[in-house]
Amino acid sequence: MVLERQREPLRPQDRPVPPVGEGQLLVQVDACAVCRTDLHVVDGELPDPRLPLVPGHQIAGTVVESHSPSFSAGERVGVPWLGWTCGRCRYCTTGRENLCDHARFTGYTLDGGYAERAVADARFCFRLPGGYSFEEAAPLLCAGLIGYRAYRMCAAARRLGFYGFGSAAQILTQVARADGREVHAFTRPDDAAAQELARAQGAVWAGGSGERVPLDAAIVFAPAGPLVVEALRNLEKGGLVVCAGIHMSDVPSFPYELLWGERVVRSVANLTREDGTSFFARLASLRVETRRRAYPLEDANQALADLRSGALVGTAVLRV
Numbered sequence: 001m002v003l004e005r006q007r008e009p010l011r012p013q014d015r016p017v018p019p020v021g022e023g024q025l026l027v028q029v030d031a032c033a034v035c036r037t038d039l040h041v042v043d044g045e046l047p048d049p050r051l052p053l054v055p056g057h058q059i060a061g062t063v064v065e066s067h068s069p070s071f072s073a074g075e076r077v078g079v080p081w082l083g084w085t086c087g088r089c090r091y092c093t094t095g096r097e098n099l100c101d102h103a104r105f106t107g108y109t110l111d112g113g114y115a116e117r118a119v120a121d122a123r124f125c126f127r128l129p130g131g132y133s134f135e136e137a138a139p140l141l142c143a144g145l146i147g148y149r150a151y152r153m154c155a156a157a158r159r160l161g162f163y164g165f166g167s168a169a170q171i172l173t174q175v176a177r178a179d180g181r182e183v184h185a186f187t188r189p190d191d192a193a194a195q196e197l198a199r200a201q202g203a204v205w206a207g208g209s210g211e212r213v214p215l216d217a218a219i220v221f222a223p224a225g226p227l228v229v230e231a232l233r234n235l236e237k238g239g240l241v242v243c244a245g246i247h248m249s250d251v252p253s254f255p256y257e258l259l260w261g262e263r264v265v266r267s268v269a270n271l272t273r274e275d276g277t278s279f280f281a282r283l284a285s286l287r288v289e290t291r292r293r294a295y296p297l298e299d300a301n302q303a304l305a306d307l308r309s310g311a312l313v314g315t316a317v318l319r320v
């Protein structure tokens with residue numbers, strides 16, 4: 001499925017199998033989970049994608065051809081958002097490759113996984129954890145990985161607030177609970193289905209985003225700037241608000257006293273390979289369940305529409 005121009009539907013297209021270069025893998029895609037970032041690319045909220053583009057950056061599949069010593073044909077592999085970095089800039093050389101000035105991103109500036117075949121740089125791919133089907137593993141590759149990066153920034157906060165209960169919050173609630181944290185899930189006030197899902201996955205409390213609940217840290221997953229202020233209103237002194245999305249509407253102005261007391265607002269951008277390694281190591285002793293809705297690849301536009309409208313509870317996964 002190909003995006004020819006932003007703000008237009010994806011179109012099915014027959015393409016030749018892409019050439020595979022040195023250090024790359026040819027992957028037979030089995031499942032590709034749909035991320036809100038895909039919507040931002042399709043809807044034109046993120047500038048300058050490669051066009052025409054195959055979207056999708058949560059790819060789970062099988063290596064069919066390997067031009068790298070680190071993977072063999074037949075292995076189960078995951079392809080995440082971070083697709084290439086320069087290795088030389090001041091960010092790459094200081095352990096911050098997620099901020100690389102020249103980074104390339106799967107399903108944005110590189111072709112992604114809304115396709116039968118994908119090509120990826122082996123250095124940025126992960127072996128899929130055992131015990132997860134392709135469909136189960138796909139949401140781990142962005143919602144899981146970047147969510148985990150945001151979660152680790154919350155350090156030892158005991159009372160966590162998650163604003164927006166989509167794919168990432170589902171996964172992180174289970175990790176946080178296993179780590180002995182309390183998760184408070186904030187959703188649209190009338191979204192009983194999301195609140196019920198949050199409680200089922202281990203949140204100690206779920207309610208509307210305007211509710212007052214004391215928090216040590218909050219992660220804002222939803223792309224709505226006013227939620228940053230709502231989160232700040234709930235934050236104890238020394239607390240942290242992490243904005244986990246790549247795009248967000250404007251954050252309204254707010255009184256300085258909400259930030260006073262060494263409260264911090266920050267974003268989390270992309271992932272490093274180390275985030276992935278740590279996350280999958282964490283999953284070795286923790287089984288994470290996600291609620292998913294599977295769509296055939298050719299229904300990618302419907303999956304995006306359901307995510308856009310808020311009608312989707314859980315994670316959309318395209319099956320190839």
Ligand SMILES: [Zn+2]
Nearest residue numbers: 086089092100
């Ligand atoms: Zn770099």
Ligand SMILES: [Zn+2]
Nearest residue numbers: 035037142143
């Ligand atoms: Zn994503």
